Amino acid sequence: MMMLIPFDNSYARLPEAFHRPTPPTPVASPRLVAFNRPLAAELGLDAAALAEAEGAAVFAGNVVAAGSEPIATAYAGHQFGQFVPQLGDGRAILLGEVVDHAGARRDIQLKGAGLTPFSRRGDGRAALGPVLREYLVSEAMAALGVPTTRALAAATTGEAVLRERPLPGAVLTRVASSHIRVGTFQFFAARGNVAALKDLVDHVVARHYPEVAERPDRALAMYERVVARQAALVAQWMHVGFVHGVMNTDNCSIAGETIDYGPCAFLDAYDPRAVFSSIDQHGRYAFANQPGIAQWNLARLAECLLPLLSEDQDAAVAEVTLALSAFAPAFETARLDGYRRKLGLTGDREDDGELVQDLLDRMAEGRADHTLTFRRLSAVAGGDAEAGPRDLFDDPALYDAWAVRYVARLGQEPGDPAARRESMERVNPAIIPRNHNVEAALQAAVEDDDFAPFEALAAALADPYARSADDSVYAAPPPKDAGPYRTFCGT
Numbered sequence: 001m002m003m004l005i006p007f008d009n010s011y012a013r014l015p016e017a018f019h020r021p022t023p024p025t026p027v028a029s030p031r032l033v034a035f036n037r038p039l040a041a042e043l044g045l046d047a048a049a050l051a052e053a054e055g056a057a058v059f060a061g062n063v064v065a066a067g068s069e070p071i072a073t074a075y076a077g078h079q080f081g082q083f084v085p086q087l088g089d090g091r092a093i094l095l096g097e098v099v100d101h102a103g104a105r106r107d108i109q110l111k112g113a114g115l116t117p118f119s120r121r122g123d124g125r126a127a128l129g130p131v132l133r134e135y136l137v138s139e140a141m142a143a144l145g146v147p148t149t150r151a152l153a154a155a156t157t158g159e160a161v162l163r164e165r166p167l168p169g170a171v172l173t174r175v176a177s178s179h180i181r182v183g184t185f186q187f188f189a190a191r192g193n194v195a196a197l198k199d200l201v202d203h204v205v206a207r208h209y210p211e212v213a214e215r216p217d218r219a220l221a222m223y224e225r226v227v228a229r230q231a232a233l234v235a236q237w238m239h240v241g242f243v244h245g246v247m248n249t250d251n252c253s254i255a256g257e258t259i260d261y262g263p264c265a266f267l268d269a270y271d272p273r274a275v276f277s278s279i280d281q282h283g284r285y286a287f288a289n290q291p292g293i294a295q296w297n298l299a300r301l302a303e304c305l306l307p308l309l310s311e312d313q314d315a316a317v318a319e320v321t322l323a324l325s326a327f328a329p330a331f332e333t334a335r336l337d338g339y340r341r342k343l344g345l346t347g348d349r350e351d352d353g354e355l356v357q358d359l360l361d362r363m364a365e366g367r368a369d370h371t372l373t374f375r376r377l378s379a380v381a382g383g384d385a386e387a388g389p390r391d392l393f394d395d396p397a398l399y400d401a402w403a404v405r406y407v408a409r410l411g412q413e414p415g416d417p418a419a420r421r422e423s424m425e426r427v428n429p430a431i432i433p434r435n436h437n438v439e440a441a442l443q444a445a446v447e448d449d450d451f452a453p454f455e456a457l458a459a460a461l462a463d464p465y466a467r468s469a470d471d472s473v474y475a476a477p478p479p480k481d482a483g484p485y486r487t488f489c490g491t
Contacts, residue, residue, distance in 0.1 A: 004045065004066075005067065005068065006045075008067075009067075009096040011094065012096065019094075020074070020118075022116045024070060024113035026060075026061060027158060027171075030056040030059070032051070033154050036139070036150070036151060043108075059152075060113075060157055060171050072090075072092065073184070074118065075087055075187045076190055077181070077250025078248055078249040078297075078300060079248045085191075086118070089116050090124065095108045095109065106175050108174075110173055111134075112126025112157075113171050123162075131170040134174070139462070147233055147255075147258060149257055151174060153172075154171070154172055177253075180200070180204060180255070182298075182304075183252070185200060188200065189307075197305070201308060205218050208222075219309060223301065223323050226301065227324060229256025231294070233257070233258065233294075234290050234331060235331055235338055236338065237290060238291075240371075241266050241287075241432065243275070245262060245263035245264045246263055247290065247294065247297065249301075252298075268371075269363075269370070270363040270373070271287065273287070275287075291328075342377075342424065342428055343356070343359075343406070344377075344410065344420045355406065365398055368389060369389075374424075378421050379421065380407070383417040383421075425465060429464035430466070430467075430470045431464040431472060434476075
């Protein structure tokens with residue numbers, strides 16, 4: 001076939017311990033049900049050709065495009081705190097890498113493309129529902145400005161996969177800065193393969209942190225930057241009410257992107273204890289626990305790097321301990337700065353942190369909707385107190401007491417209220433992937449082969465900050481009689 005994707009595959013050139021050659025397994029009847037034309041253009045791909053039958057064949061795994069070197073990558077990981085020395089791509093196949101228009105190298109991976117050497121007891125396939133969930137949520141995160149993997153395409157296979165019951169099969173085409181995880185380092189550390197760890201550090205530095213390439217302590221310098229990116233990333237999760245759901249070390253990206261959207265969900269009513277995943281029975285990955293878990297994951301990465309830092313292990317431990325200690329203050333700074341922007345505060349007053357926490361505490365007590373509370377505060381900061389979030393609280397008096405302090409704090413801010421409202425509306429979305437809307441879209445696609453709800457929701461999520469979005473059906477909270485929401489891993 002013609003060259004549709006200009007691959008250049010640096011990870012495939014690493015030693016064989018890093019990956020296994022793994023061609024996708026062809027499917028019965030590939031059909032392209034979602035294609036991200038703007039992302040395709042960004043990657044420098046032939047969007048017109050890929051949107052046709054040729055693209056469906058590539059995105060379902062029936063055709064391997066010229067230049068692709070399909071591989072399944074090796075990694076380990078702590079899963080809910082328990083270390084598993086070999087995981088790897090059990091249903092994902094890295095087709096290769098492209099260099100986009102900005103000069104950035106990006107992976108293109110098929111998820112659900114068949115058995116790999118790491119499949120263990122799995123079938124290597126994916127069901128349509130989880131594929132569409134990841135497509136919707138990852139693209140929504142990108143539109144919200146949160147670093148994330150992206151969704152290039154979704155294709156149905158014409159075959160069923162057996163989960164609780166037979167379900168339509170599908171393949172997701174995922175794009176990432178890379179698929180290197182904390183678990184990738186753990187794979188080699190668990191085997192005492194120091195040479196591979198050195199190769200991996202060199203690869204990560206060249207790809208993600210070239211500014212430290214000439215430093216003799218580049219492993220430590222790389223680690224410091226991974227810590228900083230994770231702190232900033234998780235702060236952004238908190239700002240938009242995102243619950244990852246399964247923050248295992250094999251789901252923690254070295255590039256600082258949100259990766260592996262399994263049992264993820266977004267807060268409706270603000271609840272720091274929120275857990276949506278059916279498999280997180282003890283709340284390890286609850287909303288408020290995410291910063292601590294990120295730091296825990298980074299500690300596991302630090303352990304992997306010790307052999308590269310110093311022959312004196314005490315000195316090596318001291319170095320990474322100091323580097324890791326930067327996480328908490330970096331996260332708190334990013335968190336508070338983000339909330340200041342969400343509240344329209346440009347100054348830096350000592351009691352701003354207390355003002356933010358008091359609001360969150362009152363939101364939790366009053367079961368106030370997280371997204372709508374901040375969106376409506378944009379109107380309050382613009383001078384329209386009547387449009388505020390008072391009615392979102394079970395007890396409006398909870399809001400009233402805080403609002404007096406907030407209005408007083410706004411009075412200390414310079415600038416025009418209308419301009420302040422506009423700036424707040426650029427960081428407080430009107431639309432997020434509301435769980436009930438996502439489920440409705442997935443149900444229509446899976447049960448009725450009806451992709452119109454999916455397409456409409458995807459279009460709305462692409463512009464979450466528009467003022468016109470306030471009146472969208474997708475901005476509304478779930479019905480009052482909606483029960484507890486649960487998500488499932490989908491594997």
